[in-house]
Amino acid sequence: MNKKQHIAIFTTASLPWMTGTAVNPLFRAAYLAKDGCRKVTLVIPWLSKSDQEHVYPNDITFSSPKEQEKYVRQWIEQRTELSCSFNICFYPGKFSRSKRSILALGDITESIPDEESDIAVLEEPEHLTWYHHGKRWKIKFRLVIGIVHTNYLEYVKREKNGRAYAFLLKYINNWVVDIYCHKVIRLSGATQELPRSIICNVHGVNPKFIEIGMQKKEQQKLESQAFTKGAYYIGKMVWSKGYKELLNLLQDHQNELDGLEVDLFGTGEDSDQIQDAAKELSLTIRVNPGRDHADPIFHDYKVFLNPSTTDVVCTTTAEALAMGKIVICADHISNEFFKQFANCRTFKDGKSFVEVTRRALTEQPAPLTDSEMHELSWDAATSRFLEAAELDKIPDQKPTKSDSKSFMSSSLSFNKMSEDASAFMHFVGTALVSPVPNEQQIKELGLNITSKKHGFFPRKVAS
Secondary structure (H helix, E strand, O other): OOOOEEEEEEOOOOOOOOOHHHHHHHHHHHHHOOOOOEEEEEEEEEOOHHHHHHHOOOOOOOOOHHHHHHHHHHHHHHHHOOOOOOEEEEEEEEEEOOOOEEEEOOOHHHHOOHHHOOEEEEEOHHHHHOOOOOOOHHHHOOEEEEEEOOOHHHHHHOOOOHHHHHHHHHHHHHHHHHHHOOEEEEOOOOOOOOOOEEEOOOOOOOHHHHHHHHHHHHHHHHOOOOOOEEEEEEOOOOHHHOHHHHHHHHHHOOOOOOOOEEEEEOOOOOHHHHHHHHHOOOOEEEEEOOOOOOOHHHOOEEEEEEOOOOOOOOHHHHHHHHOOOEEEEEOOHHHHHHHHOOOEEEEOOHHHHHHHHHHHHHOOOOOOOHHHHHHHOHHHHHHHHHHHHOHHHOOOOOOOOOOOOOOOOOOOOHHHHHHHHHHHHHHHHHOOOOOOOOHHHHHHHOOOOOEHHHOEOOOOOOO
């Protein structure tokens, strides 16, 4: 009998942090395991208590990985109604306040036993490999697929000396991804060009949003006005998440948009500044605390305004379309996937923003078609992933001798030798900067550190 392929999905965040790299890999794991044809493991970070208190919302913390695993499983099962037969394991992580993200501690490839190391999916491959110090991903696993979620270069450009940092980061990202990934899937053309990459949106939306869209479709058959509220925007309240662009557009065109009312929903570091800027406008802009986008308060809004150009594929835009709303977004490469939907309206400049916004407020959204609902679903996203990843072309054997820690191949290929040398340079360099787990995390995860100096940690000790 042929054994099932094992897919290990490594990501940089976990619930209850409601960020894209926590939510989307979780859905991917659930839907890849859905048909039972493959074994799937989701590998997520375990944070210290102090980091949990800083990162996780609503004072949610966990005393053990098992407790967090239970929370994660309940969340996904409530939203998909799937049995969620995939495994969950943890690697030690640390929240970097300067980078506003979680960094892996130690050699996280060791989370997966060698005998199960078929396919690795690296959600945010550049992020996961910047400081990686351990086994080569492409030697440990037969196939390594990176999925690029974030437009890091765009975010860095907005910081002080951002253009210089972005120039350096571009080459670092290119370097580490080339070393560690066989193939890369970029969610949209808004991401950095990387070696062996293709563009394909392999994300779907929470099924609850499609259910809301189906309810609205039925409501539209019975009522002339299924949507009774006007325009809104939801997103983390930081300027880089579209608020700067939106408030600038509203400020520059207050006269043409006279009478427009917009509700903003979100929390974040820039909440106070955004609220102050909104008060300066003559338009009615209401700033509200953040809420779950599936909350009934959003069901009756007709128009979703999202001028952001920093997203790769905006999750809230997909959710709004799934709920049957008209979406107004920038004519930008990050929104290419959404242009196929009847309710997506794009603008190129301030004048066209005014035109599409005024028109949208006088129209009713087109009812979602069955094909549109399917295209937004995780079933369709999983099919796109399987096709893009080409799992049927996975090599039968790993490209190595029996020692998977060996760095220098005996291959005479110049490209292979060059890659080996490059990987060795990265390994040596990260020895100086790669962080390691603290004693408390080692204890909580049941790890047996044999070489903490090099950041290695073997698999969980059997109890």
